[in-house]
Amino acid sequence: MNEKYWPLMATIAVFIALFLTGGFLFKNFLSTLVLGHILADNAFIIIAAIGATFVILSGGIDLSVGSMIGFVGVVMANLDLAGWHPLASIAILLIFGILFGALQGFIIDFCDIQPFIMTLAGLFLLRGSSFMVSLDSVPIRHPFVAEVARVHVPLPGGGFLAASAIVMLISLLAAILLAHYTRFGSNVYAIGGDRKSAELMGVPIRKTTVMIYAVGGFYGALAGVIYALYTSSGYPLAGTGSELSAIAAVVLGGTLLTGGVGMVAGTLFGGMILGLISTLIIFDGSLNSAWIIISSGLLLFIFIVMHRFLVGSFNLRGRA
Amino acid sequence: MSTDITLSTRLRALAGYRATWPLLALAAIFIVDGFISPGFYDIRIVEGRLFGSVIDIFYRAMPTAIVALGMAVVIGTKGIDLSVGSVVAICGAVIAWRIHEGDSHFVILFLALGTGLLCGLWNGFLVAVLNIQPIIATLILMVSGRGIGLLVNQFYGGTDPSFESALLQGLSVGHIWLIPTRLIVGVGVFIALWFLIRRTALGLFIEAVGGNTSAANLAGVNARLIIFSAYLIAGLCAGIAGVILTADTHTSDPVSVALYIELDAILAVVIGGGSLAGGRIYLGMTVIGALIIQALTTSILISGLPPEYNLVVKAVVVLFVLLLQSQNARNAVWGLFSWRKS
Numbered sequence: 001m002n003e004k005y006w007p008l009m010a011t012i013a014v015f016i017a018l019f020l021t022g023g024f025l026f027k028n029f030l031s032t033l034v035l036g037h038i039l040a041d042n043a044f045i046i047i048a049a050i051g052a053t054f055v056i057l058s059g060g061i062d063l064s065v066g067s068m069i070g071f072v073g074v075v076m077a078n079l080d081l082a083g084w085h086p087l088a089s090i091a092i093l094l095i096f097g098i099l100f101g102a103l104q105g106f107i108i109d110f111c112d113i114q115p116f117i118m119t120l121a122g123l124f125l126l127r128g129s130s131f132m133v134s135l136d137s138v139p140i141r142h143p144f145v146a147e148v149a150r151v152h153v154p155l156p157g158g159g160f161l162a163a164s165a166i167v168m169l170i171s172l173l174a175a176i177l178l179a180h181y182t183r184f185g186s187n188v189y190a191i192g193g194d195r196k197s198a199e200l201m202g203v204p205i206r207k208t209t210v211m212i213y214a215v216g217g218f219y220g221a222l223a224g225v226i227y228a229l230y231t232s233s234g235y236p237l238a239g240t241g242s243e244l245s246a247i248a249a250v251v252l253g254g255t256l257l258t259g260g261v262g263m264v265a266g267t268l269f270g271g272m273i274l275g276l277i278s279t280l281i282i283f284d285g286s287l288n289s290a291w292i293i294i295s296s297g298l299l300l301f302i303f304i305v306m307h308r309f310l311v312g313s314f315n316l317r318g319r320a
Numbered sequence: 321m322s323t324d325i326t327l328s329t330r331l332r333a334l335a336g337y338r339a340t341w342p343l344l345a346l347a348a349i350f351i352v353d354g355f356i357s358p359g360f361y362d363i364r365i366v367e368g369r370l371f372g373s374v375i376d377i378f379y380r381a382m383p384t385a386i387v388a389l390g391m392a393v394v395i396g397t398k399g400i401d402l403s404v405g406s407v408v409a410i411c412g413a414v415i416a417w418r419i420h421e422g423d424s425h426f427v428i429l430f431l432a433l434g435t436g437l438l439c440g441l442w443n444g445f446l447v448a449v450l451n452i453q454p455i456i457a458t459l460i461l462m463v464s465g466r467g468i469g470l471l472v473n474q475f476y477g478g479t480d481p482s483f484e485s486a487l488l489q490g491l492s493v494g495h496i497w498l499i500p501t502r503l504i505v506g507v508g509v510f511i512a513l514w515f516l517i518r519r520t521a522l523g524l525f526i527e528a529v530g531g532n533t534s535a536a537n538l539a540g541v542n543a544r545l546i547i548f549s550a551y552l553i554a555g556l557c558a559g560i561a562g563v564i565l566t567a568d569t570h571t572s573d574p575v576s577v578a579l580y581i582e583l584d585a586i587l588a589v590v591i592g593g594g595s596l597a598g599g600r601i602y603l604g605m606t607v608i609g610a611l612i613i614q615a616l617t618t619s620i621l622i623s624g625l626p627p628e629y630n631l632v633v634k635a636v637v638v639l640f641v642l643l644l645q646s647q648n649a650r651n652a653v654w655g656l657f658s659w660r661k662s
Contacts, residue, residue: 061455063583107639111646114596116400116455120583121638128631135628244463257456290470297464304460308452 007254007307008266014252014299015269018276026283032159038275043164044069044227046271048242049249050175051219053267056250057179058212059192059259060115064104064122065220065246068097069239071130072224077138077234086144086229094221100126101217105210123243130236137235145232164226171222172268178215179264188212192259248296249274252303273299332654338593341644342608345591345637349615350374357622369495373622381614382506383561385607387581388588389513390557392606395589396523397550398530398598399447399454404558404585406465407439408578411562413472416483416572420476425487429563436559437552439465444551448544462582469574488567502564509560513553514603523601526550530598584613591641612637 023030048065055062072093079089100122108118151163161169179185187208190198199205223242228234247257253270255262277299278292334340353360353373363372387404394401411432418428439461446457494501517523528536529543537543565578590596591612592605616637620630643649 107643111643111649113642113646116596117586117590117638117642120587121635121642123583124631124638125635128628128633128635131628132626132632244459247459248463251456251459258453288470288474290467290474293467294464294471297460297467300463301460304452304456305450308450 004261005263007256007261008263008269010303010306011252011254011266011269011273015273015276018273018280022276022280022283025280029283032155032157034159034279036155036159036161036165038272038279039165039168040162040230042271042275043162043168044223044230044239045242045245045249045274046268047168047171047219047226048223049246049253049267049271050172050264051216051223052243052246053175053250053253053255053262053264054179054188054212055115055216056247056255056257057192057259057262058188058209059195060108060209060212061119061247061257062101062104062122062213062216062220063116063119063243064100064126065216065223066239066242066244067123067126067130068100068217068220069224069227069242070236071126071133072097072221073228073231073234073238074130074133074138074236075234076225076228077140078133080140080142081138086140086142090225093225094218097217097219097221097224098214099217101220102210102214104217105213106206108213109206109209127236127240134234134236137233139233140228141232145229148229149232164230167222167226171219172264175219175264184208184211189260192261194260245274248300251300251307254303254307256307338602339605341641342591342593342605342612345641346608346612346615349612349619353615353619353622356619360622365498369500370498373618375500377611377615377618378503379500380618381610382502383564383578384581384584384588384613385610386506386509386557386561386564388585388606388610389509389603390554391582391585392589392592392594392601392603393513393517393526394454394550394554395586395594395596396526396530396598396601397547398533398596399547399550400458400586400596401443401551401554401558402455402458402582403439403443403461403465404554404561405578405581406462406469407436407555407558408562408565408581409466409469409574410439410472411435411559412566412569412572412577413469413574415488415563415566417472417475419483419485425485428485429487432563432566433556433559436555436557436562438555439558440552440555441548443555444548447551448547466574469572473572473574483570485567485570488563488570491564492567492570505560505564509557510603510607516553517601517603522546522549527599527601530600532599584610587638588613591638612641 019030022034028034048069052062052065075093076086076089080086104118104122107113108115148163151166152160153166154160179188187198187203190201190203191205191208195205224239227238231238249271250262250267251257251270252273253262253266253268255266274296277295281287281292281295357373360373363370363375365371391401391404414435415428415432418431423431443458443461446452446460447454450457491501491505496504517526525536525541525546528539528541529546533543561578561581566572569577588609589606590609592602592609594600594602594606613634616634617630620633621627
């Protein structure tokens with residue numbers, strides 16, 4: 001088997017092991033019902049993480065997604081108050097996400113600013129803007145939201161896929177096609193692998209960088225939409241820290257933060273692992289939320305060290 | 321005509337000097353503050369200590385400045401430490417726990433700073449020994465640190481994390497002569513670091529390692545040890561800031577204490593002209609960077625704008641400073657000017 005699949009295989013193995021552990025510890029854990037709930041509850045994080053995967057594959061980082069989730073929710077709720085149909089505000093906000101991401105990408109490339117700092121400014125800007133729009137949680141009362149919440153696609157075994165899970169799976173599929181079957185996708189891998197060589201080989205760096213962050217912005221905005229629909233409200237503090245969970249999901253999914261190595265599909269399992277950990281700890285009932293944070297961190301540590309040694313021994317992309 | 325040219329070249333040279341823009345930015349903020357708040361420069365003595373908006377900016381900027389000084393050293397090695405906020409949270413929890421156990425003050429102080437060093441040791445181990453990229457290595461403690469803080473809170477029940485402590489009270493609102501204690505602590509940290517970086521070979525080695533690790537290694541510098549020491553310094557600085565911030569709140573709140581302080585600290589370094597590409601340490605400019613960030617926050621508060629504008633203004637100013645530092649953007653602006661003239 002090609003060694004580039006090793007990190008992905010490890011991720012899937014951990015996911016299955018955790019799921020089986022749950023089934024061993026708790027009755028009724030091994031069911032499509034639990035699986036469907038994990039998919040639905042973590043859909044927004046996974047969607048944000050899919051966008052972050054492209055950014056990280058290119059060797060960058062996007063800290064602004066958490067604030068994007070908060071901003072999109074607040075604006076959606078306030079447009080709802082103003083009588084807009086949710087679909088109209090969703091369309092506007094997705095376009096906004098693309099433009100905002102593209103602007104970040106442009107400044108990063110044109111001014112040669114580290115992505116970390118630029119998207120940090122983006123984090124402050126979007127979070128501050130959501131505070132300016134509204135300081136309180138605003139409910140979204142349009143009947144469309146209730147209709148979306150009623151969508152259930154039954155799974156064999158009594159479970160079901162909620163609307164958020166369906167949107168997530170469709171956007172995952174789109175992202176896989178984008179990453180592995182288009183020229184843009186190959187350019188992302190090329191830039192992440194070796195930026196200078198990519199440039200010499202004729203990869204359009206500026207255009208690709210702008211597009212990468214535009215994709216990140218789009219998925220960030222989509223995550224915000226899903227979160228707002230899921231909670232049927234907009235709250236300016238929503239999504240605080242999600243940028244970290246998204247990055248953690250990407251790393252757990254087998255993508256190297258150094259760029260150039262990884263697969264979009266892995267991010268789904270990375271996000272699911274994070275969701276599985278909190279579900280397990282909630283099922284247990286005797287452990288508190290501190291353990292969710294600590295065990296996610298521990299798992300992150302194990303994966304990072306494992307990646308380090310995979311890179312060292314199999315020479316996935318030369319010396320890191 | 322000729323004077324015009326020399327003036328323009330001099331301006332250009334001045335614009336290229338790294339200290340110019342941050343200092344101009346700080347001066348501009350202070351001048352604007354003077355206009356919007358008439359009593360801005362007043363310094364009074366109340367209850368035996370200096371009071372005033374300018375003093376307040378220094379007072380509030382200190383924790384970020386101390387963290388940023390440690391960050392500047394780490395960034396000098398081409399690294400980054402994302403975990404400082406979590407280190408502050410863990411230190412706060414350790415302080416609250418030991419106070420509930422009835423330890424004496426200096427033992428508690430010692431334990432808190434030891435916790436900071438321990439966290440630095442962990443980060444240093446991941447980066448220097450396991451060779452993990454710094455942003456990833458410190459992400460681990462950043463993600464799990466606040467959970468560890470919550471766990472430490474459980475050691476004494478965690479139902480009432482608030483406490484009373486004369487020593488911490490002194491660090492928070494106390495003063496020595498007329499000067500708030502934490503300013504003295506901050507100046508002490510600055511001087512100690514300055515001596516360590518500029519009067520011993522450590523600074524040279526750090527900048528060598530940050531500039532080109534393999535070259536430094538070939539020149540006989542033990543890069544591993546140097547990187548280790550940088551993370552220890554960052555951990556200790558975060559520990560000191562943790563003591564001060566815990567003293568301020570008189571409670572241990574691992575979830576929200578020092579939220580985003582790592583981002584503010586990195587910003588302070590970058591505004592001060594430090595490059596994340598490593599190889600340079602500007603301690604003085606880093607403090608200026610931290611002061612700019614705090615001065616901005618204070619000016620928004622005294623200007624009567626709602627505090628929710630704070631983040632947006634901060635983002636805009638950060639972008640502005642970054643664009644000024646970018647050669648490409650500067651060229652574009654100069655190009656615009658010369659195009660207008662002709």
